[in-house]
Amino acid sequence: MAQGHSVDEYLETIYFLAFPIGEYRPLAGGSPTLASRVAEMLGVSRASAGEMLKRLEGEGLIERGEHKEALLTATGRKRAERVVRKHRIIERLLTDFMGYTPAEAHVQADLLGDTFTDDMVERIEERLGNPDRCPHGWPVDPEAEQAENRDLAALSELDAGARATIVRLAEHDGELLHWFYDEGLVPGREIEVRDTQPAAGQMTVKLNGQERAIGEKAAAGLFVRPA
Numbered sequence: 001m002a003q004g005h006s007v008d009e010y011l012e013t014i015y016f017l018a019f020p021i022g023e024y025r026p027l028a029g030g031s032p033t034l035a036s037r038v039a040e041m042l043g044v045s046r047a048s049a050g051e052m053l054k055r056l057e058g059e060g061l062i063e064r065g066e067h068k069e070a071l072l073t074a075t076g077r078k079r080a081e082r083v084v085r086k087h088r089i090i091e092r093l094l095t096d097f098m099g100y101t102p103a104e105a106h107v108q109a110d111l112l113g114d115t116f117t118d119d120m121v122e123r124i125e126e127r128l129g130n131p132d133r134c135p136h137g138w139p140v141d142p143e144a145e146q147a148e149n150r151d152l153a154a155l156s157e158l159d160a161g162a163r164a165t166i167v168r169l170a171e172h173d174g175e176l177l178h179w180f181y182d183e184g185l186v187p188g189r190e191i192e193v194r195d196t197q198p199a200a201g202q203m204t205v206k207l208n209g210q211e212r213a214i215g216e217k218a219a220a221g222l223f224v225r226p227a
């Protein structure tokens with residue numbers, strides 16, 4: 001079994017692969033070998049990921065698709081959505097109640113892992129006033145998240161001249177998440193693409209009246225609602 005990664009973490013990763021937005025976007029062109037993609041996302045060996053996927057399959061949480069890719073069963077999807085939802089509520093507890101910055105909240109929420117029972121999370125959610133989104137803009141309700149995916153694009157997909165509002169930040173790369181906040185690239189901020197330089201792996205954007213370059217990696221992690 002993969003060290004340090006629980007069944008829930010695997011389900012969460014597969015969930016993000018199943019709803020292609022975010023840093024878990026499937027590799028361009030062709031069907032990804034999912035075991036390797038899951039391994040890459042979790043930073044484990046392919047063998048470890050393969051073993052865990054076998055276990056998830058045995059427990060009826062995933063099934064294999066045409067290309068051996070892992071697909072969540074109804075049970076697996078329900079559990080994955082619960083994990084995702086819980087993570088977002090805990091992040092809000094950390095920012096709204098415990099004073100952590102949004103940039104810190106993701107990692108801290110991961111550290112808490114399974115500390116809170118489902119009942120505790122429900123109570124926390126109510127006390128927080130049933131927040132709509134995590135501090136990084138992801139809807140607490142996975143149904144709302146999936147519905148909203150259709151309206152969003154990664155900033156890196158926009159052409160010169162496009163205007164958009166930042167809605168969600170990719171949050172699984174802690175250093176990048178800190179960088180977003182340091183640079184003022186936060187949910188609600190309006191941004192305009194002035195020019196793209198694909199050969200150099202960057203684009204020029206206008207933010208707060210100033211032009212600046214943003215690299216491909218960062219632009220791929222900013223999910224925006226085009227105007």
Ligand SMILES: [Zn+2]
Pocket residue numbers: 088091106134135136137138171
């Ligand atoms: Zn978040």
